[in-house]
Amino acid sequence: MMGRSHALSGWCAGLAVAPLVGLTSVAEMVPFAAATAGYALLPDLDHQGASAARLLGPITRLVSGAVRAFSGVLYRLTKGPRDEEGTGKHRHATHTLVAAVLLGFLAASLGDRGKWAVLAVAVTGFVLAADVLGDWVVLAVLAAAGWSVTGVGPGPSVADAVQAGLTQIGGWIGAAVAVGMFVHCLGDSLTRSGCPWLWPLPIRGETWYEIRLPRPLRFSTGHWFEHVVIVPILTVGGVLLLPGAVQLLQHLFDATTVWLAGQS
Template sequence: MGRSHALSGWVAGLAVAPLVGLTSVAEVVPFAAATAGYALVPDLDHPGASASRFLGPLTGLISAVVRRFSGALYSLTKGPRDEDGTGRHRHASHTLVAAIGLGFLAASLGDRGKWAVLAVALAGLLLAVHVLGDWLLAAVVGAGAWTVFGAALPGTTAADALQAGLSGIGGWIGVAVGLGMFTHCLGDSLTRSGCPWLWPLPIRGETWYELRLPKLLRFRTGGWVERLLIAPALLAAGVLLLPGVYPFIISTISDGETTQSVHRIFSGLFSWNV
């Protein structure tokens, strides 16, 4: 489900960007890309996940630590009706607490310098590229070039624009991390297994209560619903939410000549002789 998680993070980033004051392509694209990458991070608790295999032994080691921590936390906090399982996958890293905590940690890195913030943003970007492909890297590089060269104010240098860009990242990187992780949890709540993202709130005797859709609406991870419905819908939304795309489509459709042309095409297609 890695690709769907990354796409959902991309869509969430595009949707939330205006709410945190990001409106231009140069701002929105890096934010959405980082959100897409951090939408994969909760699955560090699974050894076969994209995030766990991303940097080979390094992320593999991080994955092992996350799994052990998650298992220990589950043993300490499980309620009387929680399952008698290991608590390693879809537990500690799949909670709102983890999303908020890591989001605040990423935001606090601004105190350690702009390059620390940039490192966090690049980690999210490269993880997203690892799953979604090089097109995302090209998009972010293009947006970054626009920030440095195209958006520089008269009388400023490229170095000044770059510094401004790094300062801008510090303003949103914590939101990107937290939003991406929480988006992952919401995605898992659509599946048959559900996701206990409201931990440690006890529900029906369970501290790790799996939130999920009604039975008829749940889908299997990697099944046809995800591949044929969920992923294409996310991809379409990921294009429509790019700055300027939806208004352009609406203005094009509402144009009188375009509407008449489409009408003539369809009239011709369905004007059969009987």
């Protein structure tokens, strides 16, 4: 499983997409990115060994079994003449752009019902992300809310900031779900198995055509390349995309340059 890579790529994508949908404050961007990180793990609910399937024990295992069964039936009903004779249970129904868009619209409709609906969808993403990346994800959300009210004097609390951020996110929580799931598909397209995220578009006689990189560029799940190259790059990117991070680094660089000049 590429759990850590998927979650980190979701985090980066969330931070990059948030400003595009008008979410620009720290209290909005960080919860949005945390939710996107969690939903970047959701497609692997069709694998019983994935973190999403093991998260709540027998409950999520039961859901995983239902998802696998549905995916298998859908595969048999829609496979093309050149699709392989597989079960269609893993990397199929949940690993498509169609699934990402549909679940995104569902989450968006829930998000339009108010901050508590947004909270329910967002917390699900937070829990999924924290299970793979660690509790720092939840702490980051609380810290972002705390940062947003620092220096404003008496009045809004961290809880108020969290609620305000969720209210501003609103139906855009659906974008976090859709973007997270699609980023997962793109990540799987880097591997040797590929990902059929363009279903049901027929390609070369296959409706479940696996999109993947040219053969020399592919790697296996869990390969050293993922841990040594991809995870570090995503980690650095996830820090640099935080609001104000680049400016802070620039200030530190300028201050260091001035200090070194004074020492010479």
